[in-house]
Amino acid sequence: MPGRKRSAPIDNPSPRTTRATRSSARRTAAKNDNDVIPDVVKEMVVEVRKAKQAAAENEDTPTEPPRKRKRPGEKPAKPSKENDAGNDGNDEETEFEDVPIPAPTIQTMVRDTDDEEDDDDDDDDIQFEDININGAQANTRYEGPKTLDLDLTAYMTSLAPKKGDRRKALGxxxxxxxxxxxxxxxxxxxxxxxxxxxxxxxxxxxxxxxxxxxxxxxxxxxxxxxxxxxxxxxxxxxxxxxxxxxxxxxxxxxxxxxxxxxxxxxLDQLKDYKPPxxxxxxxxxxxxxxxxxxxxxxxxxxxxxxxxxxxxxxxxxxxxxxxxxxxxxxxxxTMPKPSSKTMPKATQPSKAEQYLAAVAKHETKFTPTTPGTIPRSRLGHPDATSYQIPSLLAPSPSTSPPLPxxxxxxxxxxxxxxxxxxxxxxxxxxxxxxxxxxxxxxxxxxxxxxxxxxxxxxxxxxxxxxxxxxxxxxxxxxxxxxxxxxxxxxxxxxxxxxxxxxxxxxxxxxxxxxxxxxxxxxxxxxxxxxxxxxxxxLKEPMPRNVMDFRDHPVYALERHLRRNEVLVPGAQVSGTVGSAGGRGGLERIYRRRDVKVARTRERWFRLGRVVKGGEVPVKVLPKMKRKKKGRLGDGDDDEEGEQGAGNPVFIESQTEVYVPPPVVGGRVPRNRFGNVDVYVPSMVPRGGVHLPHERARRAAFVLGIDAAPALTGFEFRGRQGTAVLRGVVVAAEYKGAMEAVIQGLEDMEVEEEQERKTRMLLAVWRRMLKGLRIRQRIMDGVDEEAEAEAEARKQEDKGKGKEVDMPDFDDTATPFHDDEDEDSAGRGGFFPSTNLDSDDEGGGGGFMVEEEEEEEGGGFVIE
Known part of the structure; x- marks a missing residue:
């Protein structure tokens, strides 16, 4: 690591330094050398002088004077032949090429204060003029270099957004x-x-x-x-x-x-919420x-x-x-978060107190003046001074409210x-x-x-x-x-x-x-x-930022196009817009009418159209990646791709209306699954008719004609799709017969439903009447006095709100019943039962159209 720049000796000043400055610096240095200059500076000066003397002794050629500044219009001097070998075009390197530079002595200076910045390094002699030597201490000791520790972790943590401030994404x-x-x-x-x-x-x-x-x-x-x-x-x-x-x-x-x-x-924001x-x-x-x-x-x-x-x-x-x-x-x-600096309710002044305090603060007291000194006296009217300004206070309740x-x-x-x-x-x-x-x-x-x-x-x-x-x-x-x-x-x-x-x-x-x-x-x-x-x-101007172009009904950017949207070939550019900060460059703006929806072959076929021969796909959609739960992201295609690289898509201008094969000889053409694709009405074969009735297949079976199930769509649950079959497709000449048979089947189902309800009601009535008959047989063997007592006890308990018990029968009274009624009486079946699935004759009762007693087992039968 290079040290600080060495100071130039005083006896060899820079050429740019003036003569007066050099003489002044020498006198000042000589005068205050023993009094003010620290020992560290003295040592530095001595070391620099020794280094220069050693360099002068080892130098073979005298030092060249500094080059003069080039004048305007002056041609550059040709380099000497001696320096052609080592000169690569840099004049400064030529100046110091033959000068051996000794190893510099690196020293460390400890600044007393960090208020001032480093001195200018362009002029080495002026650095002593900016130092306040008189204010420095002569006995300053060098304590060694200090280490500065920079902890950027805490600073970056403070700049990072807090977790509480991040808004949770909506599901x-x-x-x-x-x-x-x-x-x-x-x-x-x-x-x-x-x-x-x-x-x-x-x-x-x-x-x-x-x-x-x-x-x-x-x-x-x-x-x-x-x-x-x-x-x-x-x-x-x-x-x-x-x-x-x-x-x-x-x-x-x-x-x-x-x-x-x-x-x-x-919910914390709604706990203490109150309307104003x-x-x-x-x-x-x-x-x-x-x-x-x-x-x-x-x-x-x-x-x-x-x-x-x-x-x-x-x-x-x-x-x-x-x-x-x-x-x-x-x-x-969203609602602002409740402030924690609010005053307690006990210390907050009421609305009336706040109003009175505000009125008292801004109240102005007028000093009484003579009539001749008030401004109203200068209006010229003789009664101007006697006019009293109405009071602004609220009227008393006894008086009627004045007009506003x-x-x-x-x-x-x-x-x-x-x-x-x-x-x-x-x-x-x-x-x-x-x-x-x-x-x-x-x-x-x-x-x-x-x-x-x-x-x-x-x-x-x-x-x-x-x-x-x-x-x-x-x-x-x-x-x-x-x-x-x-x-x-x-x-x-x-x-x-x-x-x-x-x-x-x-x-x-x-x-x-x-x-x-x-x-x-x-x-x-x-x-x-x-x-x-x-x-x-329509006169609304074009947006000025990129975000406003998203879902815009008139303009569109290529970056905002959805996965299944493309620009038509030859779309005209309406303008350009720059991204925030101008870093992303300019983006082209297109009209929304030039944006078309592109679909796969299967999707177009479900809309009743097929891709023309030799058409090149406008786009190839990459295959969508499955998520952990097996669901897909946002996409328009529900089918697998045709190629390994993705799904090729086409626009509407590359398709034509699908024409299915016609019905010939009453035979309906089918696909490989035995169905007829009827996603839209135009996909019905020529010569055929689509009957979307649930009983159409049964009617075709009754008539014995050819009918193909109509595939009208798919129901998707996640990635799996289930075919939806609705009605059949038959030849057009069988339409009348099919409708007549379908109507007949509906009438038959209505009659069957009515007959089923009738049987159910008759079974219920039969069960009830049979229970009443069994009760009558039981009550025939009961004594009249016991029956009267039972009725009186029943009425008495009914008046008291108690539960009515069955009467106690005499031990000598033996109720008559046959084998058929034993099962019903044993179950206590006095009420009709809704169990209609039982084939047992004793399991029901009711009204009979024609009835006769059977010699064996008794009971009634319906003929």
Whole structure:
């Protein structure tokens, strides 16, 4: 390891050092040599001088002076012939080529402090000028080199994420549960907004709000039809502005409105969870009417009352709500963890105490002044100084509540999102267009781009924005307010889930959920609005980062293609995008319409198509590896590969419709398994017909015609597939006969079922009647007095609620029974039995069509 750079001797300074500096350094060194310079420095200087003297004695040629700096335009000097052999083009090596360098003496310097960095090594003589020699101790001792231990393990451990901070991955069951919860929550929120929309149509609510608007404002809100298009729009804009300002100054926000629902990672977060004390208290229609009369409530109720206010004066207004259901995808924000630094409940001041403390802190005391010195005296009115400012304190309960006074600023609840949950859309008849209006949160109108909160807002998320009309019909208007609907908003919705198991189920479910709120008819206004929303979706700009291209409906990246997706040959590039940090280079962007699904030959055959001859596969899928439990990962193919390297796949343009062999002479062509492949209706052979009835094979057997089982698909359980056979394929000329026989077989089965039920009922009745006959024979030999006592005891026990016992018979009374009834009487069978499988005649009883007593064994028989 090389040591520190040696210091140059004082008597041989560097050429770059000036003459004054050298003389000054010599005088300073000579003066303070014995007083200030440490012994270690003196030893170093002596050793350097000795080394230089030894080098001068052994040197054959004098040292060459330093070369001059090359001037501009000067040609380089030719090297001498003596140095051609050892010179390889480096001038510096030529300078020190013949100079023998002695072995340097390595010394170790121990720094007193580590505040300063190492000195500059470019100039060896200047290093003594930066040392504070006067402040150094003369008797400093050298204690030897110190070892510096660097422990990077603890430092890297501190930078590593903690185990508790890592979010656990969701399993399949948890994902399905969240999807179902999301659906139920979404339906509940839709019903909630529908109910509030009906309350906005209530006549009492509208009568309470109508006096807020002046006649002039109402005139602006309902412009005359004789005005031109621009004037009508400006009149509506001015009327909305005045109504918004009046409502903003009159309405007071006192409660907390709806906010985003979050998942809890564990149950500990829900133990001490309580709804906020200032949560909205509007539960029924009476509370809503009270809020309209007092103009107090949450900002959501305020938006709903503003909608009712506009409807009361004839403005066609819609109530818009941004629904906040629980997320249905992984990676959504969760509830914040409870803080351990919260104060104990006993030491926390109450809401009233906090309010009084805040009022006392900001209270201002005015000193009494003379009437001539107050500012109101300069208004010029003689009674200006006698006007008393009304008190801001709450009125006493005995007095009637005054009308709400205008306020200059709307109160906001701490902790609420700065973006609205509910707002209003009004119809501009001049342009046949809806415009949004928010009177309480953003104070905006006719600007739909200010309603979407950022992704960092945990209390509000614009995912579903639905607009309810006065007739309770609604429309999804999310695309009007979302800035990146396709790339960001859509992936948080149920209709944006794209997976191998879900597919388009989410989109179909949302259409079915909104079908209840569809308008009764498609009007011209509705068609114009649908076209506007579609155009807004198409005008959405291209995403700027790679992650937004995943599952994008318009654009696609090659890295995001699924296993069974390929680009069509000759796909045009729409642009490029760079990865995060620019390390991965630029990636090409393609249109989603140029992405096609590729399938194997077997998969295309199940869709009724076959690959054309001579087609080259567009891709070869590698064989999928089995997991420990024997299940496969995500894939589209359920069959084994055709080649050892993988499964070749083809796109739809490389296939054609499958044409099966026709039925000839009543004989149906079969595959090697004796079936007919009928995965789709187009695969039925020409001249044949598919009868998907469960009794079709029996009907063909009865008629004695040729019929082949129809293979309609497979049922897969893991990797194993079971063929599904449904009906048969026969010649078309036998269709009528087959249907007649199938109908006859169904009628026969109905008759057999009815006959079976009849036999069962007759057997039950026979059993009951036979038991009654046996009881009658037993009771014939019982004394009348004993029977009366038994009946009295039975009634007495029945009145007391006791269990009735069988009567005690006289020992002299011998019941008559025959051999047939002995078995039944021995079993105590007084009740009908449902055992219908017994062939014993004594095992049943009931009504008989024709009955006669048998001489042997007794009983009844049915003929």
């Amino acid at each position: 399949r069951e948890e994902k399905d549960r969240r999807i179902e919860t999301h659906k139920v929550h979404l339906l509940c929120l839709l019903a909630h907004v529908e109910l509030r929309n009906r309350w906005c149509n209530d006549p009492e609510v509208q009568d309470a709000l109508r006096p807020l608007l002046s006649r002039k404002t109402v005139g602006f809100l309902r412009p005359r039809a004789s005005l031109n298009q621009f004037s009508r729009t400006e009149s509506l804009r001015r009327g909305i502005s005045e109504a918004k300002e009046v409502f903003r100054t009159r309405f007071e926000i006192t409660e907390r409105g709806l906010q985003r629902a979050l998942w809890a990672e564990n 004390p200032d949560a909205e208290t509007t539960r029924n229609k009476a509370d809503f009417l009270k809020a309209a009369q007092t103009l107090r409530g949450s900002r959501d109720v305020g938006a709903q009352l503003f909608c009712a206010l506009l409807r009361s004066v004839g403005v066609e207004a819609r109530l818009v709500c941004s629904l906040q259901p629980l997320a249905c995808v992984a990676g959504a924000p 006074t205008p306020k200059t600023q709307v109160k906001k609840i701490k902790g609420e999102s700065p973006f609205p949950i509910c707002w209003v859309e009004i119809l501009d008849h001049a342009h046949q267009k809806y415009h949004p209006v928010d009177p309480l949160v953003t104070f905006s109108q006719f600007n739909p781009k200010v309603y979407e909160p950022p992704s960092s807002d945990l209390l509000n998320s614009l995912t579903y924005a639905v607009a309810f009309n006065p007739d309770s019909s609604c429309l999804d208007v999310t695309r009007r307010y979302a800035k990146a609907y396709n790339s960001k908003t859509r992936r948080w919705r149920i209709d944006g889930l794209v997976s191998s198991r879900n597919g388009l189920k989410g989109e179909r479910w949302l259409r079915a959920a909104l079908r209840r709120y569809q308008p009764p008819s498609v009007t011209d206004l509705l068609q114009i609005e649908l076209n506007e929303l579609k155009a807004a979706e």
